Amino acid sequence: MTQPVFMFCVGATKAGTSWLYDYLHGHPDCKLQAVKESHFFDTIEKPHMKPQIDTWKNNRDTFKLRLAQATLAGDSAKIDRLSRQIEALNSLIKAVRKRDEGLDQYLAYVRSDSDNAKLVGDLTPSYALLGEARLDSMSKLDEDVRFVFLMRDPIDRLWSHVRMTAKRSTDSAAEFEAKARAVLKRTANGGETHITTRGDYPAIVQKLQRVIPKDRLHFEFFEELLTDAGVRKLCDFLGISYVPAETDRKVHEGKSLNMDDEMLGWAADVTAPHYAFVKETFGALPQRWQTNMARVN
Numbered sequence: 146m147t148q149p150v151f152m153f154c155v156g157a158t159k160a161g162t163s164w165l166y167d168y169l170h171g172h173p174d175c176k177l178q179a180v181k182e183s184h185f186f187d188t189i190e191k192p193h194m195k196p197q198i199d200t201w202k203n204n205r206d207t208f209k210l211r212l213a214q215a216t217l218a219g220d221s222a223k224i225d226r227l228s229r230q231i232e233a234l235n236s237l238i239k240a241v242r243k244r245d246e247g248l249d250q251y252l253a254y255v256r257s258d259s260d261n262a263k264l265v266g267d268l269t270p271s272y273a274l275l276g277e278a279r280l281d282s283m284s285k286l287d288e289d290v291r292f293v294f295l296m297r298d299p300i301d302r303l304w305s306h307v308r309m310t311a312k313r314s315t316d317s318a319a320e321f322e323a324k325a326r327a328v329l330k331r332t333a334n335g336g337e338t339h340i341t342t343r344g345d346y347p348a349i350v351q352k353l354q355r356v357i358p359k360d361r362l363h364f365e366f367f368e369e370l371l372t373d374a375g376v377r378k379l380c381d382f383l384g385i386s387y388v389p390a391e392t393d394r395k396v397h398e399g400k401s402l403n404m405d406d407e408m409l410g411w412a413a414d415v416t417a418p419h420y421a422f423v424k425e426t427f428g429a430l431p432q433r434w435q436t437n438m439a440r441v442n
Contacts, residue, residue, distance in 0.1 A: 149176070149259055150384050151287040152266035155353070156273035158343035159305040160297035161367040164394070166268045168376070174385040176262035178255065179229035182269040183237055185251045186279060189244045198238055205234045252286065263385050273349045274342060280356045291383065292357050296346060296423065297367035299416035300437045304404060306340045307332060312400055325402055333411035341415060347422040368431040413441040 152169075154162055166181045188197045208227045215223035233254070240250035259265045272280075273294065284290050297305075311324035331337050342348075353362055363382045369375040371392040380387045404412065420438040424430055430438065 148288045149256075149262045150264045150266075151255070151290045152264055152268075152293060152383060153272060153283060153290065154266065154268035154270075154293040154295070156270035156294055156343065156349065157296060157302060157346070158270040159302050159309065160270075160295040160344075161370055162268050162270050162295060165293075165295065165370070165379075168390050169264065169266070169268075172264075172385060172388055174263040176257075176259035176265050177268075178233050178257065179226065180233040180237065182271075183251070183255070183267045184269055184271065185237065185241060185247075185267070186275060186283060187269065187271045188241050189247070190275065190279060194241060194244075198241065201234045201238055205231055208234070248286070264383055270343065273353075277352060277356050280353070284357050284361065291361045291363065292353065293363050293365065293379070293382075294349065294353060295365055295367050295370060296350075297344075298431070298433045298437050299344060299346070299419040299423075300409075300412050300441070301433065302344050302367075303332070303340065303412055303416055304329070306343065307337075308400055308402055310337065310340065321400060322402060326408060329404075329408055329411050333414050344419070346419045350422070350426060364427065366431050366434070368433050409440065417441050 154165060156162065163181065166177065169175045170177045184197055188194050191197070208231050212224060212227040212231065215227060236250070236254040236257075240247035240254060243250065255265050255267055272283075275283075284292070307329045308325050311321060311328050315321055315324050328337055328340075332340050350364065363379065365375060365379060370379060373389070373392070376390045376392065377387050416437075420430075420434065420441060423434070424438070
């Protein structure tokens with residue numbers, strides 16, 4: 146039997162990777178594991194892996210509690226989903242603890258139950274921050290490895306990431322706007338680098354182009370992915386059959402909040418170079434990009 150395509154979706158953060166995971170997870174040609182982001186490669190790159198392992202353990206404890214509740218309620222769908230999530234986390238913890246020597250266990254985890262699949266994969270946006278040597282080794286770890294990078298309008302992506310960060314630091318609706326404003330201002334002033342680096346299209350795109358063979362690398366605008374034509378194009382690249390998608394369905398939509406003129410100015414300072422780079426590199430931009438680029442300029 147032909148080995149399935151091995152796909153890495155490496156970002157960008159807040160650019161539709163969760164929507165893509167849900168679509169591929171439900172696709173009959175694909176086998177994706179129960180945990181969307183494995184974080185295998187970025188974790189083994191770190192000198193201290195304990196924070197990520199502790200996060201997995203905390204998530205596993207939460208899933209175990211929910212599994213007990215689902216068992217009492219007799220909810221078979223939840224029992225199955227939570228059991229698979231717990232098993233996935235156990236596999237990742239075992240593999241990561243061995244660092245590079247755990248690669249075979251990682252591959253076995255990704256390929257698990259994929260006998261009839263045309264595609265397996267790992268959708269971890271933080272992989273976009275890995276160095277070229279690591280990305281090169283990832284591109285060669287299987288017979289047919291393909292990379293996907295999604296690009297969302299820079300202001301929309303930035304603002305979504307800012308709001309997500311602000312929401313994590315407060316449960317108060319009254320404080321949320323002030324938190325978001327403060328996070329955006331810090332970002333514009335060179336702080337909150339985890340936000341800017343995840344959406345640094347010039348750095349990420351050029352790095353991927355240097356490392357990944359052109360025919361194994363697919364860039365897609367988030368705004369065009371959520372169309373019938375965009376889904377068809379991606380399926381063709383991945384070598385899977387076209388299946389209609391719910392392109393209007395929101396996944397992990399952030400808490401709504403509008404930017405005022407001052408905040409837009411801060412966002413423009415961060416994103417202006419990204420609009421210019423993407424336009425020069427890829428040509429025509431989606432309408433949403435053109436609208437926000439005009440606001441930036």
